[in-house]
Amino acid sequence: MKKFALIASAIAVIAVSAFGAGQKDSGTIKIGTILPISGPVSAYGIQTRDAIVLAFEEINAAGGVLGQKLELIAEDDEANPEKSTNAFKKLTAQDKVNVIIGALTSKCSLAITSLSQAKKVVQISTSSTNDTVTDAGDFIFRACYNDSFQGQVVAKYSSETLKAKTAAVLYDISNDYSVGLTENFRKTFESLGGKMVASEGYNSGDKDFNAQLTKIKATNPNVLLLPDYYNTVSLIAKQVRAQGMMMPLLGADGWDEITNNAGDEALNGFYSNHYSPDSDDPKVQKFVASFKAKYNQDPNALAALGYDTAYLVAAAIKNAGTATDSQKIRDAMAALDMQLVTGRIKFNEKRNPVKSAVMLEVVKGTDGKLTTKYAGTVNP
Numbered sequence: 296m297k298k299f300a301l302i303a304s305a306i307a308v309i310a311v312s313a314f315g316a317g318q319k320d321s322g323t324i325k326i327g328t329i330l331p332i333s334g335p336v337s338a339y340g341i342q343t344r345d346a347i348v349l350a351f352e353e354i355n356a357a358g359g360v361l362g363q364k365l366e367l368i369a370e371d372d373e374a375n376p377e378k379s380t381n382a383f384k385k386l387t388a389q390d391k392v393n394v395i396i397g398a399l400t401s402k403c404s405l406a407i408t409s410l411s412q413a414k415k416v417v418q419i420s421t422s423s424t425n426d427t428v429t430d431a432g433d434f435i436f437r438a439c440y441n442d443s444f445q446g447q448v449v450a451k452y453s454s455e456t457l458k459a460k461t462a463a464v465l466y467d468i469s470n471d472y473s474v475g476l477t478e479n480f481r482k483t484f485e486s487l488g489g490k491m492v493a494s495e496g497y498n499s500g501d502k503d504f505n506a507q508l509t510k511i512k513a514t515n516p517n518v519l520l521l522p523d524y525y526n527t528v529s530l531i532a533k534q535v536r537a538q539g540m541m542m543p544l545l546g547a548d549g550w551d552e553i554t555n556n557a558g559d560e561a562l563n564g565f566y567s568n569h570y571s572p573d574s575d576d577p578k579v580q581k582f583v584a585s586f587k588a589k590y591n592q593d594p595n596a597l598a599a600l601g602y603d604t605a606y607l608v609a610a611a612i613k614n615a616g617t618a619t620d621s622q623k624i625r626d627a628m629a630a631l632d633m634q635l636v637t638g639r640i641k642f643n644e645k646r647n648p649v650k651s652a653v654m655l656e657v658v659k660g661t662d663g664k665l666t667t668k669y670a671g672t673v674n675p
Contacts, residue, residue, distance in 0.1 A: 323366035324359075324618040326351075326608060327386035329397035329407070334373035336524050338552045340399055343421055343601035344369050345590055347396060350605030353585075360613050365605075372398060376406035383407040387414055393621040394419075394612070396604050399597070401425035401472045408435050415621045417628060419607065421600040422569075424548065425471045429646045434625050436646040438604045438637070439569055440675075442472065445547050446479025448567045448652045448673040453518045454487040456654075456671060457543055457565070463493035463516035465507055465531060467523050470499055476522035476547050492516050504531050508538050518542055524549040529557035536560040551596045554657060554665035561665060564657040569596040570637045571653045571669045582636045596637075603635040649675050 328347060331340035344367075351365045359365060368390050370382035379398045386392045387410075394417045398404040404423035411418035412432035419436040420428060426443050429435045453459045462484055467473035481491050492514040495507035508531075511519065519535065519542055521528050528550055535544065536559075546553075546566035553561050572583050572593060582602055586594040594602075607628065612618050615627035632641040638650040651674045655667040 323364045324361070324612065325366050325368055325390055325392045327382075327390060327392035327395040327397075328367060328369050329372050329379055329382045329386070329395060329403065330369060330399050331374040331403075332369065332371035334371075334375070335526055336374050336400065338525075338555070338595070339422070339597045340371070340374075342595050342598035343399060346586060346594060346598035346601035347605045349586060349589055350602045350609075354605070354609050360609050361616070361618055363618065365609065368392065372403055374400050374403060376403050379403035379406045380410070383410055387416060393417065393619065394608055394624060396421060396601070396608060398423065401428060401475075402470065404428050404437075405471065408432075411435060415625075417611070417621055417625050419604055419628070421604045422548065422597050425475050427471075433629075433646065434621070436628055436642060438600050438607060438640060438648060439548070440650055440652060441647055442475035442547075443479050444675060445567050445652060446476050447483040448654070449476075449520070449545050449547060449565075450480045450483035450487065450489070451673060452565065452567075452654050452671065453543070453545055454484060454489050457518060459484075459489060459517035459543075461490050461492045461514070461516045462518045462520060462545075463495075463511045463514055464491065464520040464522070465495045465497065465504060465511060466520070467499055467527070468496035470523070472549065473522045477520065480520055480522070480545075502530060504534050505538070508534055508540070512538055512540055516542060518545055520545045522547055522549070525552040525556050528553060529561065532557060532560040532564070548596055554667060557657075557665065559659075559665075561657045562659070565670060566655055566657075567652045567673075568655050569652070570599045571655060571667075572599075573669050576636075578634070578636050599636045603637050603640065606635060607631060607633065607640065651675065 330344050355364045372379040372382050401423040404420045408431035412434050422439045424442045426441050464477050466477045493511045544564040548568050550566035611624050611628035615623040617623050640648040651672050653672050654670040656670040658668050660666040
């Protein structure tokens with residue numbers, strides 16, 4: 296995975312540079328993006344960036360937008376809110392963009408939404424699921440569902456499909472994403488008749504979770520919720536299994552890439568996600584085939600969201616009839632109704648898409664390697 300990621304990163308940088316190198320004189324539409332190309336969740340940022348590049352290449356090959364090519368200017372925030380802010384200032388002051396795709400993580404998006412609203416920059420996050428991301432104002436959108444829905448999906452699946460009566464959670468108390476998922480899972484799980492028997496926290500960067508897990512083990516929960524990103528979840532899962540706890544592990548879209556970063560400890564794990572690459576939907580099949588052909592790896596859910604977001608941005612600019620009037624682009628974005636890789640995207644009054652979620656199970660493939668299989672769809 297790391298080798299492929301590095302190759303993909305290099306290819307994407309070349310592709311992005313190529314957009315800018317030969318097209319500025321003839322006029323291009325500059326679109327900014329702020330993503331973690333390096334750092335703890337770089338697998339998300341690289342694939343998202345690469346998928347946007349793929350979409351822009353397809354759009355440009357088909358004639359571009361309003362007779363112009365789309366030019367992507369990618370900034371790396373390393374999943375650091377301060378660096379997200381610096382990237383925003385650079386993109387708006389130096390590059391003069393009026394549309395930004397990003398940021399990727401909720402904490403980074405929240406660092407710049409007020410700035411986007413104040414400057415009337417159309418900001419659309421590919422994957423920031425925290426409920427409050429779009430609260431800053433009407434210039435802020437997202438292509439993914441939010442944590443309220445995602446927490447409900449996981450709770451409903453654990454109660455109705457896994458038949459869990461009791462649940463425990465181990466979550467990052469310093470991460471808005473983790474906290475939001477925990478709160479929404481608890482609310483729905485209890486409304487369905489379940490009982491939360493343990494709730495333990497940790498701080499970002501922690502490596503040893505044994506003390507919290509010992510307390511959780513004593514409550515003997517039917518399921519254990521781990522609402523964090525794949526790198527931390529893989530560490531926790533090893534310690535869960537080492538303590539002899541074999542209950543199903545639950546997560547959300549932050550688990551995407553877990554199959555490339557964990558071992559058998561992730562088996563009997565279930566998580567909500569934005570799409571399944573195994574879908575027979577022609578749009579999904581085309582995207583997966585195109586991404587694999589270009590980057591020699593399977594696209595994760597963040598890539599699918601990046602790809603969809605690129606097409607949303609292109610459609611909004613086209614429908615607005617202008618690449619420079621951000622108010623008209625905003626209005627056109629709000630009116631979109633498109634069937635894309637991750638489903639139908641039509642924005643509600645809070646500029647959140649109303650869309651379904653899929654549940655995936657971590658399993659072993661015929662080659663003995665970890666993979667996922669479709670485990671169900673939950674509709675809003």
